[in-house]
Amino acid sequence: MTNRLYYTDPYLQAFDATVTAVDRVGDRTVVALDRTAFYPTSGGQPYDTGTLGALRVVDVFDRDDGSVAHVVEGVVPQPGQQVRGEIDWPRRFDHMQQHTGQHVLSAAFEHLFRVRTVSFHLGADVSTIDLARETTAAEIDAAEREANRVVWEDRPVTIRFASAEEAASLPLRKEPKREGTLRLIDVERFDLSACGGTHVARTGAIGIIAVAAWERFKGGERVEFLCGGRALDRFGSLRDAVAASVRLLSVLPQELPGSIERLQLEAKEQRRSSSALQLELAAYRADELAAAAAIIHQSAGLADEHPARLVVRAIDADAGMLKALAMAVVARDGYIAVLTSTTRPAVVVVARSSDVTVSSHQVLAKLIAQFGGRGGGKAELAQGGGLDAQPDTILAAAREALTSSTRQ
Numbered sequence: 001m002t003n004r005l006y007y008t009d010p011y012l013q014a015f016d017a018t019v020t021a022v023d024r025v026g027d028r029t030v031v032a033l034d035r036t037a038f039y040p041t042s043g044g045q046p047y048d049t050g051t052l053g054a055l056r057v058v059d060v061f062d063r064d065d066g067s068v069a070h071v072v073e074g075v076v077p078q079p080g081q082q083v084r085g086e087i088d089w090p091r092r093f094d095h096m097q098q099h100t101g102q103h104v105l106s107a108a109f110e111h112l113f114r115v116r117t118v119s120f121h122l123g124a125d126v127s128t129i130d131l132a133r134e135t136t137a138a139e140i141d142a143a144e145r146e147a148n149r150v151v152w153e154d155r156p157v158t159i160r161f162a163s164a165e166e167a168a169s170l171p172l173r174k175e176p177k178r179e180g181t182l183r184l185i186d187v188e189r190f191d192l193s194a195c196g197g198t199h200v201a202r203t204g205a206i207g208i209i210a211v212a213a214w215e216r217f218k219g220g221e222r223v224e225f226l227c228g229g230r231a232l233d234r235f236g237s238l239r240d241a242v243a244a245s246v247r248l249l250s251v252l253p254q255e256l257p258g259s260i261e262r263l264q265l266e267a268k269e270q271r272r273s274s275s276a277l278q279l280e281l282a283a284y285r286a287d288e289l290a291a292a293a294a295i296i297h298q299s300a301g302l303a304d305e306h307p308a309r310l311v312v313r314a315i316d317a318d319a320g321m322l323k324a325l326a327m328a329v330v331a332r333d334g335y336i337a338v339l340t341s342t343t344r345p346a347v348v349v350v351a352r353s354s355d356v357t358v359s360s361h362q363v364l365a366k367l368i369a370q371f372g373g374r375g376g377g378k379a380e381l382a383q384g385g386g387l388d389a390q391p392d393t394i395l396a397a398a399r400e401a402l403t404s405s406t407r408q
C-alpha cells in the first residue's frame, strides 16, 4: 500500500519519500514508494509526470496490491533510499481544472435535464463526457451556462471520506463502484460524487467551462469541453484563424460563413463557364489541327483506297482538353488524331472518324507496350496515361503504328 498524499492534499507539488521496491516490468523500471503525490492513471484522469531525485517519472499506474507504480528513467535507486519527488505542476493543474470542470458540467446536465454522465475521458487536447441520451443544442447551451454560473460563484470544493453505509444515505450523483471507505468530492450545494481524482479547491480555479463540440455517440451524446487554460489556448487559436480569414476576405467575423458560401458559388460558376469556353476553343484549335493534317495510307492492304488525314501533335493541355480536341478533329470525315500532353510521363488520346477503319485502342495498346503506362478505350476513341517517353518519340511511334497493319 502506498500512502496517497494527493488524496488529502491535491495541491502538494513536492514531497520526500522512501523507495520500498524497484522492479523491472518488461523493459521498464518501476519504483514503489511509501508515500507519493504522483497521481496514477485512473477514473478518466491521466498520470502525473515529474522527477524522483535525478530520475524522470514518465508514467504512473495503480497495481493490484494497492501500491502506486512510478515508471522511471535514469540511474536505478535502491530500496530504502530517500528520494524527493516533484510533480510537473502545470500538467497536473491542467488536469485538476479539466477534472473539476467535468464534475460541474456533468452535475449541470443532471440538475437541469436529469441526463446522466456515463463516462468521462480527459485527453491530451480535449476532454469528453458521454451523456446517457441525445441532447439538443439548447440543452447543451443551458448546461454550459449553468456550469459557468457555479464556476463564477467560486464555491468550495472539499474532500471527505465516508463508509459505504454513510454514503448510501447521501445524494451521490453516481452509484459508487468501489466498496469500503469512499472518497467524496463535494462541490458546495451542487455536486457530491465518489472520486479518487485530483480537483481544484474552489470552482473559481476552473476559470471557464467551454463546450467545444458535440456528436451523437452510442445512442447518447458525446460532449467535448475545455476548461481554464485549455479554453484560453483554444480561444487564441480560433482568434488567429478568424483574424487571418477576415483579413483575406475583408469582412466581419460574423460575415465569414456567408462570404465563403458566396465564393464557393462564384468558383462553381467560373468552372462552368471555363469548361464551356474550353469546348469552344477546342473547336477552333481542331480546325487548325485538321488543316495541317498529313495524308497517310492506313495500311498496305488498303493502299490508296482509304487514305486518311493524320493529326499527330503534342499539346500543352490536360487529359480532358486533349480528349475534347481529338473528338473535335474526328467530328469530320476521314481523320485520325493522336494527341499527347507535353508532360513526361505523357497522356495520350487516339481518336478516329466514324468512316475510318483504324482501331484507336489497338494503336494505344501498341504505344503502351512500347512506353509503359495504362489506358484503354474503343475503336473510335482511346485514352492512356503514364507513357514514359518524350512526346516526339511517342508521336513518331504512333505514325509508324498507323502506317503498318492496324486495321480493325
Ligand SMILES: [Zn+2]
Pocket: 099, 100, 103, 185, 195, 196, 197, 198, 199
Ligand atoms: Zn473527480
